[in-house]
Amino acid sequence: MNIIELKGINKFFGSAGSRVHVLKDVDFSVRRGDFVAIIGQSGSGKSTLMNIIGCLDTPTSGSYRINGVEVGNMDKDSLAELRCKTFGFIFQRYNLLANLRARDNAALPAVYSGLDSESQAKRASELLESLDLGDKLNNRPNELSGGQQQRVSIARALMNGGEIILADEPTGASDSKSGENVMGIIKSLHRRGHTVVLVTHDSRIASQAGRIIEIKDGRIVSDSRRSSEFYELEDRVENAKRGRFDALKYGLLESLSMSVHAILSNKMRSLLTMLGIIIGIASVVSVVALGNASQAKIMRQISSMGTNTIDIMPGRGFGDMRSGKVKTLKVGDSDYLGRQSFIDNSTPNVTASGTLVYENRSLNADLSGVGAQFFDVKGKKIAKGRIFSKDEVANLESVVVIDDNTRREVFEKEPNPVGKIILFNRKPLKIIGVTQKESNPGPMSDSMNLWIPYTTAMYKINGSSDINSITVKVSDSVNSQVAEESIENILTVLHGKKDFFMINSDSIKQTITSTTGTMRLLIACIAVISLIVGWIGVMNIMLVSVTERTREIGIRMAIGAKQADILQQFLIEAVLICVLGGAMGVALSMLVGFGFNTFSTRFGMDFSTASIALALACSSAIGIIFGYMPAKNASNLNPIDALASE
Numbered sequence: 001m002n003i004i005e006l007k008g009i010n011k012f013f014g015s016a017g018s019r020v021h022v023l024k025d026v027d028f029s030v031r032r033g034d035f036v037a038i039i040g041q042s043g044s045g046k047s048t049l050m051n052i053i054g055c056l057d058t059p060t061s062g063s064y065r066i067n068g069v070e071v072g073n074m075d076k077d078s079l080a081e082l083r084c085k086t087f088g089f090i091f092q093r094y095n096l097l098a099n100l101r102a103r104d105n106a107a108l109p110a111v112y113s114g115l116d117s118e119s120q121a122k123r124a125s126e127l128l129e130s131l132d133l134g135d136k137l138n139n140r141p142n143e144l145s146g147g148q149q150q151r152v153s154i155a156r157a158l159m160n161g162g163e164i165i166l167a168d169e170p171t172g173a174s175d176s177k178s179g180e181n182v183m184g185i186i187k188s189l190h191r192r193g194h195t196v197v198l199v200t201h202d203s204r205i206a207s208q209a210g211r212i213i214e215i216k217d218g219r220i221v222s223d224s225r226r227s228s229e230f231y232e233l234e235d236r237v238e239n240a241k242r243g244r245f246d247a248l249k250y251g252l253l254e255s256l257s258m259s260v261h262a263i264l265s266n267k268m269r270s271l272l273t274m275l276g277i278i279i280g281i282a283s284v285v286s287v288v289a290l291g292n293a294s295q296a297k298i299m300r301q302i303s304s305m306g307t308n309t310i311d312i313m314p315g316r317g318f319g320d321m322r323s324g325k326v327k328t329l330k331v332g333d334s335d336y337l338g339r340q341s342f343i344d345n346s347t348p349n350v351t352a353s354g355t356l357v358y359e360n361r362s363l364n365a366d367l368s369g370v371g372a373q374f375f376d377v378k379g380k381k382i383a384k385g386r387i388f389s390k391d392e393v394a395n396l397e398s399v400v401v402i403d404d405n406t407r408r409e410v411f412e413k414e415p416n417p418v419g420k421i422i423l424f425n426r427k428p429l430k431i432i433g434v435t436q437k438e439s440n441p442g443p444m445s446d447s448m449n450l451w452i453p454y455t456t457a458m459y460k461i462n463g464s465s466d467i468n469s470i471t472v473k474v475s476d477s478v479n480s481q482v483a484e485e486s487i488e489n490i491l492t493v494l495h496g497k498k499d500f501f502m503i504n505s506d507s508i509k510q511t512i513t514s515t516t517g518t519m520r521l522l523i524a525c526i527a528v529i530s531l532i533v534g535w536i537g538v539m540n541i542m543l544v545s546v547t548e549r550t551r552e553i554g555i556r557m558a559i560g561a562k563q564a565d566i567l568q569q570f571l572i573e574a575v576l577i578c579v580l581g582g583a584m585g586v587a588l589s590m591l592v593g594f595g596f597n598t599f600s601t602r603f604g605m606d607f608s609t610a611s612i613a614l615a616l617a618c619s620s621a622i623g624i625i626f627g628y629m630p631a632k633n634a635s636n637l638n639p640i641d642a643l644a645s646e
Contacts, residue, residue: 003164003195004030004053009062011048011218022048023059024218030197033230035190037198037209045218047168050199054087054166055079056558056640077562084112084560088162088194090186092169094149095555095643096141096156099265102128103137106155111254112560113160123237127155131185147178154185156559161237165189167198171205183208193233252572255565259573263580266545273541274581276533277622281585281615282592286605289593293606309377310484311503312470312491327466328499331454333491334371334470342478342486347371348467350457354425356448358410365406365448367424369457370471375401375435377473385418385433393453396460400429404437406448424450427460480504542574542630553634554642567635574627575620582619586612 011023022045030036040046051057052064055071064071066082074082088109089095096105107124115123128137131151141149150170157165167186171179187208190196198209206212210227213220263270314329331348338346350369355362368374372390375382388399400422402410411417420431429452458465474483484504492498546553553566593605 001032002029003032003067004197005063005065005068006053007063009049009052009059009064011045011052011057012060022218023052026062026215026218026220028213028220028223030195031230032195033190033193033232035187035196035198035210035227035229036213037200037206037211038213038215039200039203039206040215041201044215046199046201046215049215050166050168050197051640053197054089054558055083056643057638077564080112080557080560080562080565083558084109085160086163088157088160088165089558090150090153090157090165090167090170092172094141094146094153095551095558096149096152097552097555098141099261101138101140102133102144102152105141105152106159108556109156109159109559111258112556112562112565123159124155127158128152131155145178146175147181150178150182151185154182154189158189158235159237160560161233161235162189162194163233165194165196167196169200170198171200171202179205190229191231192235193231252568255568255572256576258569259576262569262573263576269541269545270577273577274584276536277578277581277619278585278588280533281582281619282588284618285586285589285607285611285615286592288611289589289605289607292608292611293604308474308476308480310472310474310480310487312472312487312500313503314469314500316499316501328495329467329470331465331467333494334467334472336494337470337472337487337490338373340486340490342475342483344473344475345371345373345377346470346472347374347377348454349374349469349471350454350462350466351468352425352457352461354461356406356410356450357423357426358420361410363409363448365424365450367450367452367457367461369454369461369467370451371454373473374451374471377471381436383434383436384416385431387433388453393455396455397453398427398429398456398460399432399452400424401433401435401451402431403435403449406450407434409448425461536626539626539630542570542627543633545573546570546630546634549634550637550642553637554639554644557637557639558643563635566637567631570631570634571624571627574631575623578619578623578627579616582616585619586615 006029007027009023009026010021013020013022026049038046038049048057052059055066055074058072066086071079071082083089097108100108103121103124106128107120110120110123125134125137128134128151131154133148133151133155136144136148136152141152144152165186170182170186183205186196186198190210196209198205200206207226210229211223211225214222312329312333314327329348334346334348337343347370352367352369354365354367356365357363372388372393374380375387382401383404385401387401388397392399402417407417410422411420414420417431417434421428422431423429429450452461454467458467472487474480481504484502487502488498491500553561556566590607593607597604
């Protein structure tokens with residue numbers, strides 16, 4: 001029975017005036033179990049004929065059948081499957097992958113046939129041992145002689161059974177002794193039932209075949225049979241049976257394994273490819289972390305000024321030159337506002353500047369007359385002692401609460417100044433409490449501040465019933481903008497006109513949040529530029545990688561890799577490089593953040609899980625988007641052109 005049938009095969013190369021007719025109406029068939037040698041001088045067309053038989057190339061016209069199936073009707077993946085399961089190639093130049101060990105080179109066809117890893121390794125080892133290479137299983141091609149490399153390629157040809165062995169000048173790159181050994185192996189394969197088609201220009205080699213076909217100038221000029229020995233195939237390899245899901249999982253795992261191996265085999269190139277991604281991701285994550293820390297710091301500073309508070313000031317607004325002369329705000333206004341349902345607390349404020357005297361020390365200080373609610377409104381915490389009560393406010397008690405700056409400046413040798421008497425503008429005040437140190441720098445963080453009952457400030461310090469401002473704390477359940485409008489309406493009615501303005505801490509917070517968000521976005525966009533450079537670098541390096549590895553792609557296709565296998569491998573490789581680069585970029589930014597937070601006291605970096613997850617997602621997306629085109633180019637290569645690449 002014929003296993004190979006060719007009828008009227010023609011092959012042209014080039015076009016128009018440069019068109020060359022390489023094969024001319026070639027007709028012949030090969031019986032199963034035969035040993036055929038195709039002989040001819042260089043340029044006769046024998047190698048082109050071999051490539052067509054091996055489904056590495058296609059004829060321009062004519063019919064080619066394998067086991068009665070028309071090859072011309074097959075798509076690329078069907079041809080790849082045919083090469084994988086039917087043919088075994090023995091190349092003149094061995095075509096081993098330099099970064100794989102002998103066993104892995106021999107096992108490679110089984111990767112594309114779906115055989116599991118354990119079975120791959122076992123069969124490859126058995127084949128190599130049968131070819132006297134049992135002690136060379138872990139050697140790479142550059143650690144083997146020419147004859148040994150050819151025997152590895154023979155083991156590879158037999159990995160999936162190799163029903164048809166195609167040997168293209170198998171002794172051309174070997175010395176005479178190695179050539180004899182190779183021919184001995186090929187003849188033994190024929191006796192074991194493999195159909196052998198051998199191409200050579202050496203008549204001595206051809207004479208060892210059972211049938212010799214001579215080709216000259218693209219035509220068969222002679223076809224003679226020397227022997228009628230046909231053998232049944234002994235070593236049949238069963239194809240792996242897998243469901244669609246298992247096949248997909250297996251393919252992904254194998255592609256992942258090959259991609260990792262390729263990355264590790266080219267460490268410097270992979271690292272250079274990652275460099276742009278590392279810098280880009282580190283920049284973006286660091287900028288976001290800086291923005292988060294800065295925003296959080298500003299929010300803490302605003303909170304230290306009072307959470308959800310509104311300050312009511314006399315005058316028309318900031319910069320009003322008459323504001324100091326406007327005295328329309330009264331204690332009654334504060335009391336009235338304090339009774340509103342949407343306000344938790346309201347306190348009048350009276351300010352004074354003067355000289356603080358204690359023993360033989362005299363210092364400038366700022367004094368504020370406030371209500372008992374002030375400390376709750378402004379979020380002030382007491383470190384020692386207590387705050388004054390409503391009764392002390394009502395009774396104009398000469399008590400004072402000082403801040404930590406005053407304690408350090410005035411009572412540096414006395415850890416607890418509670419109970420001490422100080423003079424402010426010659427008026428005695430008894431210290432009853434000390435506030436905690438401000439954790440965030442603010443407008444009052446460097447000055448010395450004193451707080452006394454506003455009644456005491458009005459009548460004992462200033463000698464006037466005027467107040468400077470009112471501070472209210474809005475209920476948490478009430479929108480601060482709505483509360484601000486309500487306060488404006490109430491005071492306008494009470495005063496008969498609008499002679500005041502308000503400072504809403506929530507409005508300040510929203511404005512600063514918006515501003516810092518905008519600045520962070522702007523800086524992040526600048527950082528993204530470096531990421532874009534990294535993206536382009538990935539694509540360029542992957543394109544270069546495809547060019548450098550064109551021969552490898554050709555080898556993989558020749559032994560059965562489908563377009564999807566090549567696309568998947570290179571795409572996974574690009575994604576892995578980008579994900580690893582992203583992870584290294586995140587690690588670099590974390591390292592920078594650790595150093596920054598360790599040595600910087602004024603600024604910090606606050607990393608968020610969301611930004612890190614987004615960075616890694618971006619890395620994966622970069623690999624998929626910018627790795628797809630090079631991977632697609634690799635999968636679209638013509639096997640015969642790829643094999644011819646240097």
